[in-house]
Amino acid sequence: MKKIFLIIFLCIFSLGFSQKKKKAKSKVVAEKETAIIYTEAEAESTNEARIIAGFLKQNPGHAKTDKLKRRLIDLIMADNSPEAKPTIKPISKDKIAKIVSNSELNKPAASNSKAATPARDVSFASTGTAVKKSEPSEKSKKTAAMLTHLFNNDPSDKEAYINIKNKSNCRLIVKISGKKYYNLDVPAKGQNFILIDKGEYILTTMVCDAKYSSLKKITKDIELELNVSD
Template sequence: MKKIFLLIFLCIFTLGFSQKKKKAKSKAVVEKETLIIYTEQDAESTKEARVIAGFLKQNPNHAKTDYFKRKLIEIIMADNSPEAKPTIKPISKEKIEKIVKNNELNSAKTIAVNSTPATIEKKVNYASVSNTNNTSSKKSEPSEESKRTAAMLTHIFSNDDNLKEAYINIKNRSSCNLIVKISGKKYYNLSVPAKGQNFILIDKGEYVLTTMVCDAKYSSLKRINKDIELELNVSE
């Protein structure tokens, strides 16, 4: 009799374990791909120059355009901002006000932030001008993050329809950190924190995106010819 009960117990335990294992394996990555659209709420709540710049580009005639221009400049010129570190001399409040009044952020002009007056070119470029003195210290050189942000702002404000680059913004909705591998004619790695996001500027083309979202494998073939946003999460 005991053997019968033991056999029944083992069958129930094995069945339950098998179902649990199947349930664990059934988790899959949920992907949502959208065009990048910035809202007024995004621009209000963010501390990222990229988001405010994107909103200004998409909404040039918005009622709060001047306010967001000032906010963008303040973020770029903040003492703790990567974009401000390589500058030779902080931009003055008077120069900031002049930039805003002249509506330079939405025109095809270059704002060069250094000790000399701002110069004007055909393309928008927020990259800090490097020191022309060859004996300048390494501390005055732009950081990689500064170069990345400058390239992004230049890309966003460009009016050239034939740009060779596009950018991907990846939002990680899962509770696990991600390293997204982007493989194609060039190779990129993008780290995305749990419940966070990150972006990367890449050459346009066809790529395979792969990563592990917690325990679920993600792989997707994408033809990237425009700026896109991807949300990644695991199904419950």
């Protein structure tokens, strides 16, 4: 009799284990793709220069344009502080103000005149007259490239950017493969962005234990939200 009960118990245990294992394998990645739209609330509360610049470009003539431009300049200056980069001479606040004011962020885009197309030379740090030249940090160069892209009103711009929001509890390494190859590190419960050449790409990553792979035709700035769903 004991042997029968033991056999029944083992059968029930094996069945439960196999179902649990099967359930674990059934996890898939939930994806949400949206065009990037910046809100007033985000622009006022963020510490990211790209969000403020993006909001100003999407909302020309907004009542809080001047206030947000001042905040944008302050954020750029903070990232350009000598304490953060002791070997690099930061550019002056006046020069940064000139960059922002000349970006045409407070005017509607759609002009082919030379005045409407800002120079693509945004830079937040300069070596000045230092004897030993030092390159800006990767973060500064990435931010500079992003803001230059946002400031640019040229419809023929060949670049777009992807912002990935990671809603899962796992860190993501997103591989973007196409005519060029990129890797994007996205922290758990965080986000990160990358500027890429427009075109078709295959995005792959592991969201915790779930595999994600998607073909994307990138022709404009987009945002992807990734998470794991059962």
